[in-house]
Amino acid sequence: MKKVIFLFTFFTSLIFIISSCQSVEREKSNQVEQRLIFPQYTVSYDAESGNLTATAQFNLNNSAGTLIQLSSKSEVLFNQKKLKLIEDKENQKIFYSIKSDETLPKKLIFEYTNDFKNTFINKVYINPIVIRGKDIKINKQEGVVIPFIGETFSLDETLDCIITANNTIISNFSPDINSERKIIFLSPSNLANINNGEYTLHFVRRQSSTQVFAMDRGGYWETEYFSKKISISIN
Numbered sequence: 001m002k003k004v005i006f007l008f009t010f011f012t013s014l015i016f017i018i019s020s021c022q023s024v025e026r027e028k029s030n031q032v033e034q035r036l037i038f039p040q041y042t043v044s045y046d047a048e049s050g051n052l053t054a055t056a057q058f059n060l061n062n063s064a065g066t067l068i069q070l071s072s073k074s075e076v077l078f079n080q081k082k083l084k085l086i087e088d089k090e091n092q093k094i095f096y097s098i099k100s101d102e103t104l105p106k107k108l109i110f111e112y113t114n115d116f117k118n119t120f121i122n123k124v125y126i127n128p129i130v131i132r133g134k135d136i137k138i139n140k141q142e143g144v145v146i147p148f149i150g151e152t153f154s155l156d157e158t159l160d161c162i163i164t165a166n167n168t169i170i171s172n173f174s175p176d177i178n179s180e181r182k183i184i185f186l187s188p189s190n191l192a193n194i195n196n197g198e199y200t201l202h203f204v205r206r207q208s209s210t211q212v213f214a215m216d217r218g219g220y221w222e223t224e225y226f227s228k229k230i231s232i233s234i235n
Helices: 002-021
Strands: 037-046 051-060 075-078 084-088 093-100 108-113 119-124 129-131 136-138 144-150 157-165 168-173 176-178 183-186 197-209 220-226 230-234
Touching: 037 108, 037 119, 051 075, 051 108, 119 220, 129 197, 136 144, 157 183
Parallel strands: 037 220, 136 230
Antiparallel strands: 037 051, 051 093, 075 108, 084 093, 108 119, 129 144, 144 183, 157 168, 157 197, 176 183, 197 220, 197 230
């Protein structure tokens, strides 16, 4: 019996090691038609930590196509800085990324040069959201109105409200927004399943677009802004 258990554990571990070492499937950019390369750009900024992450991913034909690794003849830059190739074997992905702890730049520009030395410049946009007020008390039966500072929301933007306790997400939902009055409403239905207690709250403002300068297949970009956290009390 012990031998059977040992063999099972051995082969299970072996399979795990092999799968974790397995290379991510990809094509080199110089082995595909340049017009078929589909770029995807993302920028994420966390106001709490001041960290910014910019990433670029390239696929064949569309966002779900075979991953593309750039050859030595091509490159991708963010604000004139070269992005580094990242291989994520666990999620079977490759992408290009750069991180910064500088103040959020006024301009966010990706510059992709393909194997034919065609350069495509794409400016993406990120809209901050600042919560007005601290230590907000919330009555679950009434909900709460939270004022914010920021640009009016466009049709291609969304907002998520994230409530956490001890760094664990308790609730994640899309609240109602009155963009003209610059207020966010957390309704009783949003709060119904949350126990009374002390929590932290922050918002994630996202914007996306398919308006990308590229070759035949177009592309996609998305930005997200994580607001600073505030303390809330729900009763």
